[in-house]
Amino acid sequence: VKYPLPLSKLIGWLQKLPGVGFKTAERFAFDLLSWPSTELAALHTALAEIQQIIEPCPVCGSLKEKQTLQKCFGCDAEGRDGRLLCVVASPRDVYALEETRSFRGLYHVLGSLVSPLEETIPPPEAIDTLLLRLTLSPVAEVILAFDSTLEGDATALYVHDFLKQRPLKVSRIAFGIPLGSHFQFVDGGTLARALLGRHHM
């Protein structure tokens, strides 16, 4: 017995969400079926609005609302340190770094990481805009804040290649054991990187 077509379709689309397999998509779809129509309509509107109202900031690639803001918060130089620029993969990373309250510089969003396996690179426009920003503004240090994965490493090398001719400091965020972790649960690779990055006390 097959599900009614609209339900199968919905399950198919929900499976495209990260970490959602067929069983979870099924569970979501049946749950959505039981939502009051006002709530379903609200979700429906919210889905439409993310593309209608949110757009990438033309300067840094982070998120901004179409009409309400001239600049996105990360490009609003007011109170920010224009000598530091942090390059990240996605808009979400910008919010994660802001949350830490320990960075007050500028951001630049690449859109994606280099994937050596899938042979993909970040959109060239993102690199072009980065180089233009560096030419036009007084940035002294570029911080690369990528995942500590194969893709993150490849992206750091890729971006560094574009920057190495310029009079800039290029740094990458530290690898090491995460805060609050027990020694025995930290994997060998992380320990090795943490040893290499040891600092004097």
Place this chain on the structure above:
Amino acid sequence: VKYPLPLSKLIGWLQKLPGVGFKTAERFAFDLLSWPSTELAALHTALAEIQQIIEPCPVCGSLKEKQTLQKCFGCDAEGRDGRLLCVVASPRDVYALEETRSFRGLYHVLGSLVSPLEETIPPPEAIDTLLLRLTLSPVAEVILAFDSTLEGDATALYVHDFLKQRPLKVSRIAFGIPLGSHFQFVDGGTLARALLGRHHM
């Protein structure tokens, strides 16, 4: 720093999905932001269609498509055993039982279980329709197929109360150790129920 309003709203609605907390909703929302607009539009349409095209079957409460079918597949008596009727909580359970290919009787969907904690009962119409069906048709055995939880037990007692005056056999699906399970991983409650339900070989 707060997310743009449409994004916050979407995260809020996604958190209503079962098992989805703030972090997962955030992950889904950022993923949706990066979907090509054609795919987002398709998800959008699928969401609208589940309420436009699917409706509860007026007889059994399972799902049917509005125009294409007169009866839902479970009520289409063709090839089905009209003497057996299986009562379940949700339309999803109907599909799970059909999948087993070991039941060819009729179904009746209650819509929800009795919740002794939240003091809720299934919609009264679902019970009324069940009783009407039993009066009008030659059902000889009603099988209660609910969760093996407090709510499932309460619902079995609740439905049984309506049926006990009628010349019907009322049964409940068996509790026991699930197939392929190792003894040591089965909890005590399940083992106790499995012992009680032991059968001669």
